Amino acid sequence: MNEIILDARNLVTEIHQRRGWLRVVDDVSFNVGRGEIVGLVGESGCGKSMTAFSLMQLFPTPAARVASGQIIFENRDLLKLAPNELRRVRGAQIAMIFQDPATFLDPLMTLGDQIAEPLRAHNFAGDVRARTRDLVEQMGLPDPDLIARRYPHQVSGGQKQRALIASAMSCAPKLLIADEPTTALDVTVQAQILDLMRDLRAQTGAAILLITHDLGVIAEMCDRVYVMYAGKIVEANTTRELFRAPRHPYTQGLLRSTVSLESATTELFAIPGTVPNLNELPRGCRFAPRCPIANAQCAHEPPFVADETRAVACWNVERAMASEIWKLDVGR
Amino acid sequence: MSNLRTWLAFALILGFVLLAVFAQFIAPFDPFRGGADALLAPGAKNYLLGTDHLGRDILSELIFGARVSLAVGISAALSASILGIVVGSLAGFFGGWVDGALMRVSEFFQTLPRFVLALVIVAFFGGGVLKVIIVLAILSWPQIARLVRAQILSLRESTFVEAARLSGMNGIQIIAREILPNALAPVIVTGSLDIASAILLEASLSFFGLGDANLISWGGMLNVAQPYLRQAWWMAVFPGIAISLVVLAFNILGDALNDALNPRLQETA
Amino acid sequence: MLEGTQLTKDFRVRLGLFRGSATLRAVDDVSITIDAGETVALVGESGSGKSTLGRILLGLILQTSGAVHYRGTDFARLQGDAARQFRADVQAVFQDTSASLNPRRRVGESVIAPLLFNRRLSAAHARIESAQLLERVGLDPKIFASRFPHQLSGGQRQRVGLARALASQPRVIVADEPVSALDVSVRAQILKLMQDLQAQEKLAYLFITHDLGIARLIANRVMVMYLGAIVEEGNAADVFARPSHPYTLALTLSAPIPDPTRARPPRHLIGDIPSPLAPPPGCRFHPRCAFAQAICKTDAPPVREFENAHRSACHFAEQVRGG
Numbered sequence: 001m002n003e004i005i006l007d008a009r010n011l012v013t014e015i016h017q018r019r020g021w022l023r024v025v026d027d028v029s030f031n032v033g034r035g036e037i038v039g040l041v042g043e044s045g046c047g048k049s050m051t052a053f054s055l056m057q058l059f060p061t062p063a064a065r066v067a068s069g070q071i072i073f074e075n076r077d078l079l080k081l082a083p084n085e086l087r088r089v090r091g092a093q094i095a096m097i098f099q100d101p102a103t104f105l106d107p108l109m110t111l112g113d114q115i116a117e118p119l120r121a122h123n124f125a126g127d128v129r130a131r132t133r134d135l136v137e138q139m140g141l142p143d144p145d146l147i148a149r150r151y152p153h154q155v156s157g158g159q160k161q162r163a164l165i166a167s168a169m170s171c172a173p174k175l176l177i178a179d180e181p182t183t184a185l186d187v188t189v190q191a192q193i194l195d196l197m198r199d200l201r202a203q204t205g206a207a208i209l210l211i212t213h214d215l216g217v218i219a220e221m222c223d224r225v226y227v228m229y230a231g232k233i234v235e236a237n238t239t240r241e242l243f244r245a246p247r248h249p250y251t252q253g254l255l256r257s258t259v260s261l262e263s264a265t266t267e268l269f270a271i272p273g274t275v276p277n278l279n280e281l282p283r284g285c286r287f288a289p290r291c292p293i294a295n296a297q298c299a300h301e302p303p304f305v306a307d308e309t310r311a312v313a314c315w316n317v318e319r320a321m322a323s324e325i326w327k328l329d330v331g332r
Numbered sequence: 333m334s335n336l337r338t339w340l341a342f343a344l345i346l347g348f349v350l351l352a353v354f355a356q357f358i359a360p361f362d363p364f365r366g367g368a369d370a371l372l373a374p375g376a377k378n379y380l381l382g383t384d385h386l387g388r389d390i391l392s393e394l395i396f397g398a399r400v401s402l403a404v405g406i407s408a409a410l411s412a413s414i415l416g417i418v419v420g421s422l423a424g425f426f427g428g429w430v431d432g433a434l435m436r437v438s439e440f441f442q443t444l445p446r447f448v449l450a451l452v453i454v455a456f457f458g459g460g461v462l463k464v465i466i467v468l469a470i471l472s473w474p475q476i477a478r479l480v481r482a483q484i485l486s487l488r489e490s491t492f493v494e495a496a497r498l499s500g501m502n503g504i505q506i507i508a509r510e511i512l513p514n515a516l517a518p519v520i521v522t523g524s525l526d527i528a529s530a531i532l533l534e535a536s537l538s539f540f541g542l543g544d545a546n547l548i549s550w551g552g553m554l555n556v557a558q559p560y561l562r563q564a565w566w567m568a569v570f571p572g573i574a575i576s577l578v579v580l581a582f583n584i585l586g587d588a589l590n591d592a593l594n595p596r597l598q599e600t601a
Numbered sequence: 602m603l604e605g606t607q608l609t610k611d612f613r614v615r616l617g618l619f620r621g622s623a624t625l626r627a628v629d630d631v632s633i634t635i636d637a638g639e640t641v642a643l644v645g646e647s648g649s650g651k652s653t654l655g656r657i658l659l660g661l662i663l664q665t666s667g668a669v670h671y672r673g674t675d676f677a678r679l680q681g682d683a684a685r686q687f688r689a690d691v692q693a694v695f696q697d698t699s700a701s702l703n704p705r706r707r708v709g710e711s712v713i714a715p716l717l718f719n720r721r722l723s724a725a726h727a728r729i730e731s732a733q734l735l736e737r738v739g740l741d742p743k744i745f746a747s748r749f750p751h752q753l754s755g756g757q758r759q760r761v762g763l764a765r766a767l768a769s770q771p772r773v774i775v776a777d778e779p780v781s782a783l784d785v786s787v788r789a790q791i792l793k794l795m796q797d798l799q800a801q802e803k804l805a806y807l808f809i810t811h812d813l814g815i816a817r818l819i820a821n822r823v824m825v826m827y828l829g830a831i832v833e834e835g836n837a838a839d840v841f842a843r844p845s846h847p848y849t850l851a852l853t854l855s856a857p858i859p860d861p862t863r864a865r866p867p868r869h870l871i872g873d874i875p876s877p878l879a880p881p882p883g884c885r886f887h888p889r890c891a892f893a894q895a896i897c898k899t900d901a902p903p904v905r906e907f908e909n910a911h912r913s914a915c916h917f918a919e920q921v922r923g924g
Contacts, residue, residue, distance in 0.1 A: 043784035043785060142872075158873045186874065187812075192870070194857070243862075254785060257785050257789040260814040268789050270787075270788075270790040275784075491701040492701055495693070495711075498693055499715035500769070509714075513705050514705055
C-alpha cells in the first residue's frame with residue numbers, strides 16, 4: 001500500500017441538541033493514501049458528511065465539535081493545530097466541494113474571481129490570471145475567458161460545479177474532499193463531472209475522499225470504500241472486494257437494494273425497518289434490529305473491529321458470508 | 333432562558349389585565365379625586381408613588397390608566413387584523429383587478445405619515461376612545477393585509493394545496509382548511525406587535541392632549557407631567573415605565589407566539 | 602383510459618427589469634396514453650417538461666393547446682358527477698414529501714380529506730377508513746395518525762402520501778419522482794409498496810422519474826422526454842434492449858453501474874442541457890449529439906416507428922439502433 005496522507009483515528013463528533021451533546025460520528029477511523037480515491041458511503045443521517053466537516057473543522061452549524069480523536073495529515077494532528085496554522089492547510093492542502101454548488105458561490109462575484117480567491121488568500125507566487133485561465137481550461141469549460149467573466153446565475157449547474165472544483169483545485173491540494181458532488185446534477189452531467197474528477201486525480205495526483213449515497217458512483221470512482229451506518233463505519237475494503245464479497249449484512253442489503261440498468265434481477269429488494277434515531281440507539285450492534293441473522297450477542301454487545309483497512313463490524317461474519325441471508329420477500 | 337422571558341412577559345400582561353379589570357378594587361385611592369397634598373414625593377403618607385399636581389394618587393391613576401391603554405391597544409389591533417385579513421384574503425384569492433385596486437388603496441394608507449394623520453383626524457373630529465381606536469385601526473390594517481396576501485399567494489402554489497385540490501376540495505374549502513391556518517400564524521404575531529404600537533400611539537396622542545380628557549391614560553399623565561418635570565419627576569417616570577413595560581411585554585409575546593405557532597419548533601414526540 | 606393528445610404548454614417568463622418577457626414552451630406537442638393497470642415511465646432530466654405534463658394530466662394546470670380525455674371524454678367538458686369521478690379517479694404522489702403535506706395538519710387528517718370530499722363519507726366513517734388506509738401502507742394508525750408531517754421520516758411521509766392518494770379509490774396515479782428524495786433502502790420499500798398496491802387495486806401509474814434503473818424495473822412502457830418533446834417511446838423491454846434515440850442511449854451510458862469490474866462506457870455526450878427558453882433549431886438534441894449531421898441542425902426529425910410501436914424522433918435512428 002502506498003503512503004498514507006490522511007489518517008483519522010477514533011474520531012468522535014458531536015452536535016449540541018436540547019438534551020445535550022449527540023454523537024453523530026462515533027469512533028470512526030479511516031485513512032486515505034496519496035493519490036487514492038476513497039469512498040465514504042451511507043444513507044442520510046449516517047454521519048458521512050459530518051465526518052467530512054470534522055476533517056476541516058468547519059461545520060454547517062455552530063453547535064458542533066470534534067470531541068476526541070486524531071486527524072493526522074502529513075504527520076501533523078489537525079486537531080492540535082492553532083487556528084492560523086489550520087487556515088494554511090485548509091484550502092491550500094485540503095480543499096472541499098459540496099453537493100449544491102450554488103450555495104457555495106458568491107452571487108456577486110465573477111467565476112474567475114472566485115476561482116482565483118484561494119490563490120490570493122494563500123499568496124500564490126505566480127501569475128494569478130494565467131493560473132485561473134489554466135484552471136478553467138482544465139475543467140473542460142468552453143471559452144475560458146468568457147466563463148471567467150460570468151456570474152454564477154449566468155451558468156448552468158454543471159458549470160457551477162466545475163467552477164467550484166476549479167477553485168478547490170487552484171492551490172493544488174493534496175486532498176480533495178467531495179461531499180455528494182454530483183447528487184444535485186442530472187445524470188448526463190454527473191457522468192461528465194465524475195470523468196473530470198478522475199482526470200484531475202490522474203493529472204495532479206491529488207487524493208479524493210468521495211462522500212456519496214450512490215453505490216454506482218462508488219463503483220465507478222473509488223479504489224477503496226468505507227461503509228457507514230448510524231455514525232459508525234461498519235465495513236471497509238477495496239472497492240472490488242466490497243462489491244464482489246460484501247461481508248456486513250448492511251452492505252449486503254444495501255448492494256441488493258441498489259437499482260441499476262444492469263441489475264441481474266428485476267425483483268425489488270428492500271431492507272426492512274428504518275435507520276435508528278441517534279437519540280435512542282440500540283445497545284449492541286446498531287444494525288441488529290434490522291439484521292436477519294442478529295442474535296442475543298448482537299443485541300447486547302457492540303461488535304468489535306480488528307483490522308482497520310479491511311474492517312467489518314459484525315459478530316457473525318462467517319454466517320453472513322456463508323449463505324444468502326437476505327430473502328427477496330423480506331419486508332415491504 | 334427564552335422560556336423565562338416568555339413567562340415574564342406573559343405574567344406582566346396578565347398583571348396589567350387584572351389591574352385594568354379590577355381597578356376599582358385594587359387602587360388604594362380614587363384616582364379622580366384629589367384632596368391630598370399636591371406633588372407629594374413617592375412613599376410619603378401612604379402614597380406609594382407620590383401624588384400629582386392636584387393631589388391625586390399616581391399609583392391609582394396608573395392602575396386605572398391600564399384600562400384605557402389595554403382597551404385601546406387590543407381593540408385597535410383586533411379591528412386592524414380583521415380588516416387586514418378580509419382585504420388581504422380577497423386580494424390574494426381573486427388576484428387581477430381586485431388585487432390591484434385593494435393593494436393601491438393599502439399603499440395609499442401606508443404612504444400617509446401615521447402620526448401626523450392621527451393628529452389631524454383627532455384634531456378635526458375630536459378625541460374620545462372610540463375615535464382613537466378607529467384611527468389606529470385605519471392606520472394599521474394595510475400591513476396585515478399585505479402580509480396575508482403575500483402568504484396566500486405563496487401558499488396557493490404549494491404542493492399541499494395541489495394535493496387538497498386532488499382531494500376534491502373546492503376553492504372555499506381549500507382557503508378555510510389549508511391556506512388560512514397557515515397564513516394566520518404570522519398575522520397573530522404581527523397583531524400582537526400591533527397592540528404594542530397602538531398603545532404607544534395612543535400614549536403619544538394623549539401626550540399631545542388629543543386623548544379623551546375624561547379618562548385617565550398613561551399618555552395623558554405624561555402630558556400633565558410636563559410643567560412639573562423639575563419639581564415632581566415621579567409624575568412622568570412612572571407612567572413612562574408602565575408604557576415601556578407593557579410595550580416590551582407585547583413584543584416578547586409576539587416573538588414567543590411566532591415560535592409556538594410553528595409546529596416544526598414543537599418538541600418532537 | 603387517460604389520454605393526452607397534442608398537448609402544448611407555454612409559460613410566460615419575466616426576464617428582468619427592462620427585458621420584458623419571453624415564452625417558455627415547457628411541453629411541445631406531446632401525445633400520451635395510459636391504459637388501465639399499466640405503468641408508464643416518463644423519463645427525462647431537469648427542464649424536460651415531464652412534471653408539467655404530469656400536472657396537465659392531473660388537471661392541475663390547463664394546457665395551452667391539445668386535449669386530455671378520460672375514458673374517452675374530454676375532461677374540460679366533464680360536469681357534475683362525471684367531473685367528481687374524474688377528480689377521484691386520477692390522483693397524485695409527489696416528490697417532496699414534506700411540501701406535499703400541510704405542515705399544520707396531523708397526517709391522519711390529510712388522509713381523511715379525500716374521504717370527506719372526493720368520497721363524501723361521513724366523518725365517523727372516514728375516520729375508520731383512514732385508519733385502515735394507514736395500515737395498508739404499513740403505518741400503525743394508533744401511532745402515526747396524530748403525528749405532524751415533520752415528526753415522520755421521508756419514507757413514512759411518502760407512505761402517508763400513498764394512503765392519501767388511495768383514499769380516493771383512484772384508477773390512475775401520477776407519481777412525480779416519488780422516491781428520488783429517499784434513501785436507497787427506503788426507496789425500494791416504497792417502490793415495492795407501490796407495486797403491491799398496483800396489483801391489489803389494478804392501478805395505472807404514470808411514473809415520472811430521471812432514474813432509468815427504476816424505470817426499467819417497474820415500467821411496462823417508457824417515454825423519454827427532452828426539452829419538452831418525446832424523443833423516444835416504446836415497451837420498456839424494447840427501449841432498454843435497443844435504445845433508438847441518441848439521448849436515450851446517452852442516458853443509459855451515463856447511469857453509474859454498481860459494478861467496479863465493468864469497464865466504463867465512453868461518454869460521448871457533450872455539454873449541459875440548453876435553456877428551454879431558447880431550444881436549439883432543428884433537432885433540439887443536436888448540439889450534444891454524437892450522431893448529429895448537417896440535417897439535424899436545420900430539420901426537426903420525423904418520428905420513425907419500429908417493431909411493437911417503438912418510436913424514435915431521430916434522423917439516424919437506424920444507426921443508433923445498430924450501436
